Amino acid sequence: MSRGLAWLASFRLRILFRSAFLLLALAVVTMAVTVLQEEKQRSYDTYQASFAKTKEQIAARLRHPAGQLALLNPPRSAEQATPLRPVVLPFSSIDFDDQNKVRHAVEMAGCLVQYRNYGSLCVAIGNNPWAGGFIYAAGTFASETLVPHRIGDEFLDGAHRLRVAVSLRGETYRWLAPFEPLGGNSRPRGEGTRGRFTGYVELDDRDYTGQKPVKEFRGWVWQSGTCLDAADETDGCQKKSFFSLRLPIEVLSQALLQGKRPPWPPPDLDQFQVRIEVLPPGDAPALFDSNEEGAVPPFSLNDLTSLLLPGETLSIRKVVAGKDVEIAYLTGQDEALDPSSPLLTRLIRKLPVETYDAPVELVDEVATPLGSYQIVLRGDARSVNKTLSAVATRVSWFVGAMLLAIVVAWGVIEAGIIRRIARLTRRASDLSRSVQTTGGLNRFDLADLRGRDELGILANCLNDLLRRVKEDAERERIRAEQEKDQWHAVGHEIMSPLQSLLVLHGDADDPSHRYISRMQQAVRILYGSASPSEAFQTSAIEVQAIDLAEFLRHVADNAGVANLSCDPGDRPVPARADEYALEDVFTHVLKNAERCRRPGTPITMTLETSDTAATVSIHNVGEPIADELLERIFEYGVSDQIDSGANGNRGQGLFVAKTYMAKMGGTIFASNTEEGVSFVLTLQRVRSGAGRM
Numbered sequence: 001m002s003r004g005l006a007w008l009a010s011f012r013l014r015i016l017f018r019s020a021f022l023l024l025a026l027a028v029v030t031m032a033v034t035v036l037q038e039e040k041q042r043s044y045d046t047y048q049a050s051f052a053k054t055k056e057q058i059a060a061r062l063r064h065p066a067g068q069l070a071l072l073n074p075p076r077s078a079e080q081a082t083p084l085r086p087v088v089l090p091f092s093s094i095d096f097d098d099q100n101k102v103r104h105a106v107e108m109a110g111c112l113v114q115y116r117n118y119g120s121l122c123v124a125i126g127n128n129p130w131a132g133g134f135i136y137a138a139g140t141f142a143s144e145t146l147v148p149h150r151i152g153d154e155f156l157d158g159a160h161r162l163r164v165a166v167s168l169r170g171e172t173y174r175w176l177a178p179f180e181p182l183g184g185n186s187r188p189r190g191e192g193t194r195g196r197f198t199g200y201v202e203l204d205d206r207d208y209t210g211q212k213p214v215k216e217f218r219g220w221v222w223q224s225g226t227c228l229d230a231a232d233e234t235d236g237c238q239k240k241s242f243f244s245l246r247l248p249i250e251v252l253s254q255a256l257l258q259g260k261r262p263p264w265p266p267p268d269l270d271q272f273q274v275r276i277e278v279l280p281p282g283d284a285p286a287l288f289d290s291n292e293e294g295a296v297p298p299f300s301l302n303d304l305t306s307l308l309l310p311g312e313t314l315s316i317r318k319v320v321a322g323k324d325v326e327i328a329y330l331t332g333q334d335e336a337l338d339p340s341s342p343l344l345t346r347l348i349r350k351l352p353v354e355t356y357d358a359p360v361e362l363v364d365e366v367a368t369p370l371g372s373y374q375i376v377l378r379g380d381a382r383s384v385n386k387t388l389s390a391v392a393t394r395v396s397w398f399v400g401a402m403l404l405a406i407v408v409a410w411g412v413i414e415a416g417i418i419r420r421i422a423r424l425t426r427r428a429s430d431l432s433r434s435v436q437t438t439g440g441l442n443r444f445d446l447a448d449l450r451g452r453d454e455l456g457i458l459a460n461c462l463n464d465l466l467r468r469v470k471e472d473a474e475r476e477r478i479r480a481e482q483e484k485d486q487w488h489a490v491g492h493e494i495m496s497p498l499q500s501l502l503v504l505h506g507d508a509d510d511p512s513h514r515y516i517s518r519m520q521q522a523v524r525i526l527y528g529s530a531s532p533s534e535a536f537q538t539s540a541i542e543v544q545a546i547d548l549a550e551f552l553r554h555v556a557d558n559a560g561v562a563n564l565s566c567d568p569g570d571r572p573v574p575a576r577a578d579e580y581a582l583e584d585v586f587t588h589v590l591k592n593a594e595r596c597r598r599p600g601t602p603i604t605m606t607l608e609t610s611d612t613a614a615t616v617s618i619h620n621v622g623e624p625i626a627d628e629l630l631e632r633i634f635e636y637g638v639s640d641q642i643d644s645g646a647n648g649n650r651g652q653g654l655f656v657a658k659t660y661m662a663k664m665g666g667t668i669f670a671s672n673t674e675e676g677v678s679f680v681l682t683l684q685r686v687r688s689g690a691g692r693m
Helices: 002-063 065-072 099-109 250-257 301-307 342-350 381-438 454-504 511-527 533-537 548-558 579-596 653-663
Strands: 120-128 132-143 161-168 171-181 193-197 218-223 239-248 273-279 313-320 323-331 360-368 371-379 544-547 564-567 574-577 603-609 613-621 667-672 676-684
Touching: 002 065, 002 301, 002 342, 002 360, 002 371, 002 381, 065 099, 065 301, 065 360, 099 132, 099 239, 120 273, 132 250, 132 273, 161 239, 171 239, 301 323, 342 381, 454 579, 544 548, 544 579, 548 564, 548 574, 548 579, 548 603, 548 613, 574 579, 574 676, 579 603, 579 613, 579 653, 579 676, 653 667
Parallel strands: 564 603
Antiparallel strands: 120 132, 132 239, 161 171, 161 273, 171 193, 193 218, 218 239, 313 323, 313 371, 360 371, 544 574, 603 613, 613 676, 667 676
């Protein structure tokens, strides 16, 4: 009877939990419907307010100089940032001889096309009664200190220069404009440079002897005196320059100076193409190219699409001779909404709110120097239903999650505790068998059983105890390996001088030969097979100036390597190194070369120098190193010999060589040649004085 009552009590508890979660689910559904009804009313009200705000934002943008620039230059059907085409600016004229005025004008107009590496460019068209029609450009680029053109030099390649090309109406104008400083070349460090670009008609043969500059070509440049990278204080650091140009276009000038004034701006303005390149001294690639891919165009009317919601349209019309001419028609992009449930969509439509079924429309007008423009914004508040339907569909997943929570809660109450006890018992048994068979704690993980109840506290204590036991065993293993590493490092470093002593006492009848051989054997047994990488990396060396040529002759005479040739030259080569560490480096590399060379072939050491470095190449004839090991061969424990461990080669010598070279400020790398392998060692030279470049 008591057992049946216990079962009945458990059953009543299940009913209680199921009923509680079912009521909670019903409450969530009711709350979701209520929230949707309130959200629909709020969204409809908010849409009306935001629609008027959107119109004001569009009008404010179009009244800004950047917006007026977009109105004066409607987007083409396939708008691209490059190649650049001149635009009409919302200013009557620009004083391009004044840096501040030009910079302020182009930045306010927002006509700059942005490029990588601090590059930007604005190309516009203008006219005046004296010069007629012309094209002017302003922008920025980054370069080293500008190199000027020397007066009298018939070639312009030795200076920073602009290459300008303008194509229109079947004609192409090309100019090459070298940089010429104003006020002399000598300026205090940190002060900017001001100069001009003198334009010449570009020639194919690059010889400008007797050529005169184009009188109407005017160009100015201002280079900042500070480096773009504040941490770079060298003379060759990158600096930002701002330039402005006025390009004489004969076709435009003649048209404007004729008796009958042509339409302005030209109706074929979108067919004009302008390319400006900033060339460094010499034949290096251009520092800046206006045709470079990846340019970011300025603000255009198409950018207003981001302000439009789905279902909204924007029409921009220009008033010409009393008639409205539409120059742009934009529609709000449909958002990629999540799939919505048809049932929820019908529910939202039936929710009682004050609807706005009629489309709304707002009109405004923007005045520019070239005429007035009318903007017409249309929208439809019914588009709010689509957004609400998608949101409701996402919310419905929370209802499903609550229903799933009921099943999960029932499963936890039904079997959660029993399963935890079963898992704890099973894992304890497995752990006991592991200790009896392997003697180690290979498998134990009780983290998922820990908690604040009695069973969780027991699992937590047992888990901490086993973790501490395993940590103690791991520390003991690490200590034993570190001790083995120490003996290994000591033994390996003793082997190099012992090898040299063995060469000096090579005669088998020499008593020293026997003792040295015994010492080598004892060291081999002593240092084992562990890695001493940390010992070498923390070692300290003393770097000083040594004669590398004399050092190589000494190594060649005492290395004990047969058929070793050395060509250090007759002149001393001072370099920065630690003599003893460098001798260890050459010993390890030569030992590796001797082991890998073909029998009877020589090993060569050659010395090459430059103004700042000395390079020693050690070459042996033999099998090449596998490509995947060319870099890894300098890692500790890596060897290209399959039987390296059996022959006593632990992959340590080249690791020691690279570690010591790095500490001396040098480098070492290996490369395969047609006949074998070369190891190239580079050290910094010691110079008595700094010469002129």
